[in-house]
Amino acid sequence: MVLTLGEALVVGIPPSPVGLDHADSVRLSVGGSEVNFAIGLARLNVDCMWIGRLGDDPFGRMVRDALDREGVRTDWVKSDVDRPTGVYFREWLDDGVRRPYYYRQGSAATGLSVSDWPDEAVGQARWLHVSGITPALGAAPRKLVERAVSRAREAGLDVSVDPNFRAPLWSHSEEARSVLEPIVRASSVLLLAQEDCRVLFGSGDPELVARRAHESGAETVVVKLGAEGAYASRGNESLHLPAAACERAVDPVGAGDGFDAGFVAGMLGRGDLRSALTIGNYVGARAVEEPMEHAYPTAGELPPELQDMLTAPPSELAATRRGA
Secondary structure, three states: OEEEEOOOEEEEEOOOOOOHHHOOOOEEEEEOHHHHHHHHHHHOOOOEEEEOEEEOOHHHHHHHHHHHHHOOEOOOOEEEOOOOOEEEEEEEOOOOOEEEEEEOOOOHHHHOOHHHOOHHHHOOOOEEEEEOOHHHHOHHHHHHHHHHHHHHHHOOOEEEEEOOOOHHHOOOHHHHHHHHHHHHHOOOEEEEEHHHHHHHHOOOOHHHHHHHHHHHOOOEEEEEOHHHOEEEEEOOEEEEEOOOOOOOOOOOOOHHHHHHHHHHHHHHOOOOHHHHHHHHHHHHHHHOOOOOOOOOOOHHHOOHHHHHHOOOOHHHHHHHHOOO
């Protein structure tokens, strides 16, 4: 099982590419980086649990119902009677402009704390995934992420971190760097966007970034390059794979989270960098083709060769059956 924790948001998006001031209606969906990640994994038949707080309100029930429909476990999701579920509205325009408007101050997610971390869930898990968005919400959510990462590493879980730098959440990039660096150092898998590379490592060069990230402690480093594909480095191995074919680039929101889900699914499956990058690129490409938070494919919708990559090698399956 994969554990993830963080903020859930309800998203309002116009059904056509118009500004919100000219929209007659909006379509509601659920979002948030870790929620998108969890849904992406569940669609690839990976057992996943999302840990978080939701307002005791219709939007909170909407998020919980959506996760239940997708097959994401919500055993440790708490309802907060004092804080609402966060919401945001998003424009998507033909000229490529994407403007989000967030209404998350004082939301249920800002009330996350170490009391929300279930130590007992670690024994059921193989992997923990966190993003830099949660520690940006305040001191208490930050301590929760630090506790989760520490407990997971102590238990021998792989820990993937997507810094997911969002400038509006931080007073300045130096603050983000000082908060995120300890979490990044504790990761075993680092999943970086190009902006993350510049903020944390002072460069957009994937090879240089990977070298610096390895020196900081990350075992596996991935740099997501958008239309240029992705670069990964682990041990003595490094490779760059081009992006998967995309029929139409409509909306990039959610593509990075989808890539993360595909990459982790590949690592839990066949377990090699090429397979993981291939699945990550494919899921990310599907995400940009629709104006939705998580327009991700199911395992059955993957090309047959990618479906094979989701299967662990026979030797690993045998070890699992023996209880190793």
